[in-house]
Amino acid sequence: MGKRVYCLYRVSTKGQVEKDDIPMQKQRCHEFAAEKGWDIIAEFSEKGVSGFKVSAKDRDAVQEIQRDAALGKFDILLVFMFDRLGRKEDETPFVVEWFVNNGIEVWSAEEGQQRFDNHVDKLMNYIRYWQASGESLKTSIRTKTRLGQIVQEGRFRGGVPAYGFQLVKKGRTGKKNRELYDIEINPDEAPAVKRMFDLTDRYGYGGRKISTILKNEGIINLRTGEPFHYSTIQHILANIMNAGILRSGETQSEVFPELQIIPLEQFQRVTKAREQRSINYAIKCGWETEKVALEDGSEATVVRSSGSYPRKIVGKALLSGNVYCGHCGGRVFATTARKAHHPSDHPERIAIYKCYNRTQHKEQCDGPTTYRAEKVDSVVESILRGIFERAKRVDEKEFLKAQVQISNKEYQQKLKLAKAEYSKAAKELSKWEELMLASIEGTCVFTPEQVKKRMDMVQGKVDELSKEIEALQMDMSEAKTISSEILAQHQQLLSWAELFDSASIDEKKVITSQMIKAVTLTRNYGIQIEFNISEAQFLNGMEMG
Incomplete structure (x- = not known):
C-alpha cells in the first residue's frame, strides 16, 4: 500500500463553486497522487470559505485534518495549490509548518513539496503566503472599488433585492453577452x-x-x-x-x-x-451640561439630553424627555395619578408631570411635586398654535428676501472691515521690507534683527487677515443657501400647522418635541419654553421674540 493521502479543496466564493473549481482541483490531485503511487483515503471540500478572511481555527475541515494528523491517520496532505490552505501571512505559514513538524508531508499538485530543511525553506514558505495575502488584499480593493463604481452608476451590485424592490x-448585457x-x-x-x-x-x-x-x-x-x-x-x-x-x-x-x-x-x-430614541444614544453622544437660572435667582448646572425626539410615545401627556423643574433644574417625567382619592373599582387616572428630585430626594428640591399635565399642555398647545398662525401669515418671498439681505449686509460689512485692515497691514509690511534693505546697508536706525522681528509680527497679521477674508467670502457664498433652508423650515411649519389640530396625541408629541427643546415648570404653573435653535431663528425672523 502507498502513502496515505488526505486532500483538501477550497473555493472562496459561490461563483467559483458554480464554475466547477472544486471538481477541477479534485481531478488534478487524483492525477498527481496516481503518478506518485499514493492512496487517497479522505477528501475535504470547503465551499465559499475565504482563505484570507477566515482563520484556520474557524475552518472545520482544517481542524479535523489537524486532529487526524496528530493521531497519525495519514502521511501526506495534498492540495491543488498551497494557497488552498489559506492566504493569511501571519497564520498559514505556521499551519503548514505544524503539519510538517507532526510528521505530515505537505504537497501541492502544482508546486511540489513544502520542506523545512533549512532557513531558506522557512523563508520561502513565509514569502509564498505573504504574496498570497497581498494578492487577496489587492483583489479585495479592486472588488470594493468596482462595486462602488457600480452603485454610483445606479446599477444593482447583486444579491437578493431589499424589500420594496x-x-x-x-435588455442590458454583460461581458459574456448574458x-x-x-x-x-x-x-x-x-x-x-x-x-x-x-x-x-x-x-x-x-x-x-x-x-x-x-x-x-x-x-x-x-x-x-x-x-x-x-x-x-x-x-x-x-x-x-x-x-x-x-x-x-x-x-x-x-x-x-x-x-x-x-x-x-x-x-x-x-x-x-x-x-x-435608542438606549445607547445618551452614552454615544453624551449629555449636555447647561447652567440654568432657578426660580430663586440662583444658578444650577444641570444635565440635559441633546435629543429632539420624545423618549416616550405612549401616554396622554404632550411632553416627554424635555421637561425640567425650575426649582432644582432636575428632570420632570410624565406619569398618571388617580383623579379622586376615594376607592372605586375603576378609578379614573389623569396625566401628570412629576419632579424626579422632589419625589425621590426631597432635600434637593423645594418646588411642587406634581403638575397637572392638562394645564401645562394646554399652554404649550396654545403657544404652538400661535406660531402656526403667524407662519401662515408670512409672505415667503418678502421674508426670504429680507433674510438674505440681512445676511448679505452683515457679511459685506465684516468683509469691508477685514479688507481695510488687510490693506493697512500690507502697507505696513511693505514699509518694513524697505527698512530692512536700509538696515542692511547701514542707513537705518533699526538693526536688521529689530526690523525682522517687526516684519514677522506684521506678516503674521497679514496672514491672519487673509484667512479671515477667505473665510468670510466662503461664508458669504454659503449664505446664499439660507433662503432654501428657511423655505424648508417654513414649509415644515405649514405642514405641522395643517396637521396639528386633527393630530393624535402621538403625532402631537413628535411635532412638539421637534419644535421645543425644553419646558421649565415652576410653582403656580409658571412655564418657560426654549425652542430648538433652527425654529428659534425662524421665529425670531417673524418677530416673535
Missing part, C-alpha cells in the same frame, strides 16, 4: 415600506409597535406570507436605498428618483429619530 431584465438584472421599485411591496416610514416619522413608533399596527391593518410580508417581524422592519427603516440611494460599503450613489420609495428628507428624519 425587485430585479428585472431590461442579460443582466436591473433594480426597480416593486409596486406591490413598496406601500408597506412607505407605511413603516410614515408610522415612525409621524408617530415615532418603533419596530414592535409598527409590526402590530401593520398586522391589524392586514398588511403582511408578501415574501413570507406572514406578518412583518419587528427585526425586518428595523432593517427596512435603516436601508437608505428606500430614499433612492444605492450603497456599497462606504460608497453611496446620488439620489435616483426612480428608486425613491420615500423622500430623502423623510429618511433622514426617521434615522435621526431612531438614533435619538
Whole structure:
C-alpha cells in the first residue's frame, strides 16, 4: 500500500463553486497522487470559505485534518495549490509548518513539496503566503472599488433585492453577452415600506409597535406570507436605498428618483429619530451640561439630553424627555395619578408631570411635586398654535428676501472691515521690507534683527487677515443657501400647522418635541419654553421674540 493521502479543496466564493473549481482541483490531485503511487483515503471540500478572511481555527475541515494528523491517520496532505490552505501571512505559514513538524508531508499538485530543511525553506514558505495575502488584499480593493463604481452608476451590485424592490431584465448585457438584472421599485411591496416610514416619522413608533399596527391593518410580508417581524422592519427603516440611494460599503450613489420609495428628507428624519430614541444614544453622544437660572435667582448646572425626539410615545401627556423643574433644574417625567382619592373599582387616572428630585430626594428640591399635565399642555398647545398662525401669515418671498439681505449686509460689512485692515497691514509690511534693505546697508536706525522681528509680527497679521477674508467670502457664498433652508423650515411649519389640530396625541408629541427643546415648570404653573435653535431663528425672523 502507498502513502496515505488526505486532500483538501477550497473555493472562496459561490461563483467559483458554480464554475466547477472544486471538481477541477479534485481531478488534478487524483492525477498527481496516481503518478506518485499514493492512496487517497479522505477528501475535504470547503465551499465559499475565504482563505484570507477566515482563520484556520474557524475552518472545520482544517481542524479535523489537524486532529487526524496528530493521531497519525495519514502521511501526506495534498492540495491543488498551497494557497488552498489559506492566504493569511501571519497564520498559514505556521499551519503548514505544524503539519510538517507532526510528521505530515505537505504537497501541492502544482508546486511540489513544502520542506523545512533549512532557513531558506522557512523563508520561502513565509514569502509564498505573504504574496498570497497581498494578492487577496489587492483583489479585495479592486472588488470594493468596482462595486462602488457600480452603485454610483445606479446599477444593482447583486444579491437578493431589499424589500420594496425587485430585479428585472431590461435588455442590458454583460461581458459574456448574458442579460443582466436591473433594480426597480416593486409596486406591490413598496406601500408597506412607505407605511413603516410614515408610522415612525409621524408617530415615532418603533419596530414592535409598527409590526402590530401593520398586522391589524392586514398588511403582511408578501415574501413570507406572514406578518412583518419587528427585526425586518428595523432593517427596512435603516436601508437608505428606500430614499433612492444605492450603497456599497462606504460608497453611496446620488439620489435616483426612480428608486425613491420615500423622500430623502423623510429618511433622514426617521434615522435621526431612531438614533435619538435608542438606549445607547445618551452614552454615544453624551449629555449636555447647561447652567440654568432657578426660580430663586440662583444658578444650577444641570444635565440635559441633546435629543429632539420624545423618549416616550405612549401616554396622554404632550411632553416627554424635555421637561425640567425650575426649582432644582432636575428632570420632570410624565406619569398618571388617580383623579379622586376615594376607592372605586375603576378609578379614573389623569396625566401628570412629576419632579424626579422632589419625589425621590426631597432635600434637593423645594418646588411642587406634581403638575397637572392638562394645564401645562394646554399652554404649550396654545403657544404652538400661535406660531402656526403667524407662519401662515408670512409672505415667503418678502421674508426670504429680507433674510438674505440681512445676511448679505452683515457679511459685506465684516468683509469691508477685514479688507481695510488687510490693506493697512500690507502697507505696513511693505514699509518694513524697505527698512530692512536700509538696515542692511547701514542707513537705518533699526538693526536688521529689530526690523525682522517687526516684519514677522506684521506678516503674521497679514496672514491672519487673509484667512479671515477667505473665510468670510466662503461664508458669504454659503449664505446664499439660507433662503432654501428657511423655505424648508417654513414649509415644515405649514405642514405641522395643517396637521396639528386633527393630530393624535402621538403625532402631537413628535411635532412638539421637534419644535421645543425644553419646558421649565415652576410653582403656580409658571412655564418657560426654549425652542430648538433652527425654529428659534425662524421665529425670531417673524418677530416673535
